[in-house]
Amino acid sequence: MSEVTGPAEYDLRQVQDKWQAYWAEHKTFRPLDDGSKPRRYVLDMFPYPSGDLHMGHAEAFVMGDVVARYWKLQGYDVMHPLGWDSFGLPAENAAIAHGTHPAEWTYANIETQVRSFLRYGLSVDWSRRLHTSDVEYYRWTQWLFLRFFEKGLAYRKASYVNWCPNDQTVLANEQVVQGLCERCHAVVTKRRLTQWYFKITDYAQRLLDDMEQLEGKWPDRVLAMQRNWIGRSQGAYVDFHIDGREEPVTVFTTRPDTLYGATFMVVAPDSDLANEIVSDQQRSQFEAYLEQTKKATDIERQSTEREKTGVFLGRYAVNPVNGARIPMWAADYVLADYGTGAIMAVPAHDQRDLDFARAYDLPIVMVIDTGDADPALSGVATASDGVYVNSGDLDGLRDKKSGIERICASLEHDGTGRAAVTYRLRDWLLSRQRFWGCPIPIVHCPIDGEVPVPDDQLPVELPDLRGAALAPKGISPLASADDWVTTTCPTCGGPATRDADTMDTFVDSSWYFFRYCSPHDEAAPFEKEDVAKWMPVDQYVGGVEHATLHLMYSRFFTKVLHDLGMVDFTEPFEYLMNQGQVINQGKAMSKSLGNGVDLGAQIDQYGVDAIRTTVVFAGPPEDDIDWADVSPSATLRFLQRSWRLAQDVTSPVGVDVTTGEIALRRTTHRILGEITDLLEARRFNVCVARLMELVNATRKAIDTGVGGGDPAVREAAEYTTVALSLFAPYVAEEMWGALGHQPSVAETSWPTVDPQLRQALSGTMAVQVQGKVRAKLEVPVDISEADAQALALGDDNVQKYLAGREVERIILRLPKMISIVPKS
DSSP states (O other): OOOOBOTTOOBHHHHHHHHHHHHHHHTTTSOOOSSSSOEEEEEEOOOOOSSSOOHHHHHHHHHHHHHHHHHHHTTOEEEOOOOBOOOSHHHHHHHHHHTSOHHHHHHHHHHHHHHHHHHTTOOOOGGGOOBTTSHHHHHHHHHHHHHHHHTTOEEEEEEEEEEETTTTEEEOGGGEETTEETTTOOBOEEEEEEEEEEOGGGGHHHHHHGGGGGTTTSOHHHHHHHHHHHOEEEEEEEEEEETTOSSOEEEEESOGGGGGGOOEEEEOTTSHHHHHHOOGGGHHHHHHHHHHHHTSOHHHHHOTTSOOOEEEEEEEEEOTTTOOEEEEEEETTSOTTSTTSEEEEOGGGOHHHHHHHHHTTOOOOOOEEOSSOOHHHHSOOOOSOOEEOSOGGGTTOOOHHHHHHHHHHHHHHHTSEEEEEEESOOOEEOEESOSSSOBOOEEEETTTEEEEOOGGGOOOOOOOOOGGGGSOOSSOGGGGOHHHHEEEOTTTOSEEEEOOOEEOHHHHTTTHHHHTTSTTOSSSSSOHHHHHHHOSBSEEEEOGGGTTTHHHHHHHHHHHHHHTTSOSOSOSBSOEEEOOOEEETTEEOOTTTTOOOOHHHHHHHHOHHHHHHHHHHTSOTTSOEEGGGOOHHHHHHHHHHHHHHHHHOOSOTTOOGGGSOHHHHHHHHHHHHHHHHHHHTTOHHHHHHHHHHHHHHHHHHHHHSSOTTSHHHHHHHHHHHHHHTTTOHHHHHHHHHHTTOOSOGGGSOOOOOOHHHHSOSEEEEEEEETTEEEEEEEEETTOOHHHHHHHHHTOHHHHHHHTTOOEEEEEEETTTEEEEEEOO
C-alpha cells in the first residue's frame, strides 16, 4: 500500500524506523534506578502470544504508554516493562495440529509481537522482558508454590470439578461462563478428580477489608464485582442430627429465624454427604439420579425456571428447635460446593424450596406472616418481613434482627448451632491436565505421601513432548511420559511418581509484576529491596473482564507474600485503569462476521501516530471504541497540521517568550493547564481535543496574526510538541528536531503553566431578574461588586423587566452571576 505523506514529503515509515533505532540505541526508556529521581511504576496486563497484535492491543497498550510518557516528562524515574503470559492451551493445540513443540509456536509469536510493539512506539524498558514459560521464570513459580504448600495454603482433595470435554481439562469456577468453557465455549460437565487447590478462602475477609485501600483508586464496578464474587453472608451454622449417623450435619443459613419452618432438608446429589447417608433401599434410585445430575451445568441446576427434581434418601433429620423429624432429599438445585452441600428447606419463604415441596407433596409451614396469601395455597413464597408465627418464643415479634439474634442465642445455649459468617468464594482450583504449563513440584510416594521437591532440585522441567503425544486423553499428557513421571522420593529414596498436572496459568500471572523489579535474579523470585523501591505498581492497566480472576488472584498472592515476610504491603496495584474493547459496526470483531480490522494494515496506511491518537481520541479509556465511527485519516490530517507548525517557527531556540504576543500566550497556558488536569483525571480523549484547539490557535497566529517569528508562536509549538509526544511520539520527535532541539523530546520536561497567564481576563456574567436570565454581559473576571451592579442595572433589557420597580435586594455570585430581586 502506498504511503501517506505530508506536504514536505513526511515519510511515516522512515520516521518510525529512525526513532525506534534511536530509542533502542540510547536506552531512552530504561529507568535510571539510582534513586536520583522519585520512582513510578506503570504496567499493562501482559499479553498472551496468540499471533500478531490486533486492534484490542492498540487500545490496551496506548493508555498505559500515555501515563508512562507523561510521568517521565514530569521528572519521575519510570519503569514501564513488558513480558508475555506464554504458557497456555492455544500453544498446545497448535503443537498437536502441526506435530511440533508448543514452545516453537509460542516463541515465534512472541517475536512477531515484539516487532509490532516496537513499531507501536511504546516507551518500554525492554531489558526487563520476561516470559512465564521460560525455565528461569517457572522455576520461581514452583518455588512460590512450595512456600504456599509449607504454609498450608496449597492442598489436594478429591471433589467434583468443572470439566471441559473439548479441552480435556479442569476449569476453575471463574473460568465457567454461563455454563460454558470461557475459552472454547463447550458445555462444561462435572468429573470427580483429586486436584490441587490454593486456600484463597482463608483470605476472604482480608480481600474484602483491604478494598478500603482501593476506594477512589480502582473503578467502582471492579470493586463491586469482587465484593459480589467473595459474597460475604452473615447467618448461622445449624446442627441437624441424622438417623443412624453419629455426627450431625451442619448447614449454613442466612435466616436461622425461619428454622421453625424447615420441613425437609436437601442435599446436593454429587456431595460426599449424599453418597454417605443414602439408605440401601434408596441407593439405586439415588445413583441413577446422580448420573442425571452430572449432565447438567451449575447454571442449569440453579435456574429458577428449571423443573424441580429429586430423590428421597431414606433418612430423616431432627429440627433442633422443635424436635420434628424431617425427610432428607437429594436435589440438583443444591450445589456440592455450597457449605456442606446440604441446606434446610423453608418452603413457605423460599421459592425454590416451595416449588420442590409442591412437586413432592412436602409440608409447608408459614412462620412469617407478611399479610400476603399463604404460600401453601398461592404457590408464591413470601420473602419480606412480617410478624413471626408458628415460631415458638418468636411468635408476635416483628423485628427480623431481633429474631435472628434470639434464635442464634438459643442455638448456642443448646449446643446446636452458632452465629457465623460464610463466603461465596471457593478455594482456587489450580490443577490442569495439560502439558504446556508450570509443572507442580510435588512427588507422590507410597510411603511418605505428598513430598515437595527440594528447592535445590528446582526447576522441575517439562519433558520434550510433541504433536500427538500432547493430544487430550482425559489425563495429563505428562502422565504418559514414563521416564519423566518415574522418580525417587526425596524423603525415603524409594520409587515415586511426579505430579502429572500443571498449574493454572493464572498462577504465573499472579506474581509477574514482582519479577519485573528483579528480572535477572538467579537466587530468588525477586529481591525484597527492589520491590520496596518500585512497588506497589503506581498505575495498572487492563480490562474489566479480569476483575474476578487475575486481579483477585494477584491480590491474594500479594497478601500471602506479605505474610511470608517477602513484601511490606498488601495490595499490588495502587491505581487501576480499565480500557474498553475495539469493536466494529456495533459488534465484536470476528472472522465469521467479516468485520475484522487488521491493525498492521491500518498502521501501514495511516502510520502509528494516527492510529494511537485515533484510539485515544475516540472516548474515555474505559469505553468501547467502534472503529466504524472513527476516522484515522482525519487524525492524520491533524498530525500533519501539527507537524507544519514546527516547520513554520522562525524565532531562535531560547528566545525570550515573555516578549511574545500575550493573547496567544494566554491561550497556550490555559490549554496546557487544562491538559495537565485532564491527564491527572485520565481523560485522554479530551486532552487530544484541547491539543487540536491549541494547534488551530497557533496556526491562526502564524497565518493571519503575528507570524512564525513571534516568540509566543515558538512557545505554543514547543508546548504542543511535548504534549503531543504522549499520543503521537514519532511526529513529536520530528517536530522537536525541526524546532532546533536535540533528541529526544521524551527527555525534556513537562511545560510549567503560568497561573497568571492561565487565568482568563474576562468572562460572561448572567443577569437575572426574578430568577430569569435577562442579560449576558462580558465582564472582567476581577470585576468589583459596585461595577457589576452598575453594569447590570444599566442594561436596557434589565431595565425593561424591572419596569420602574425599586430593587429590594441583589444577590452576587461574581463573576458568573448577579440576581436582582425587585420589590413587589
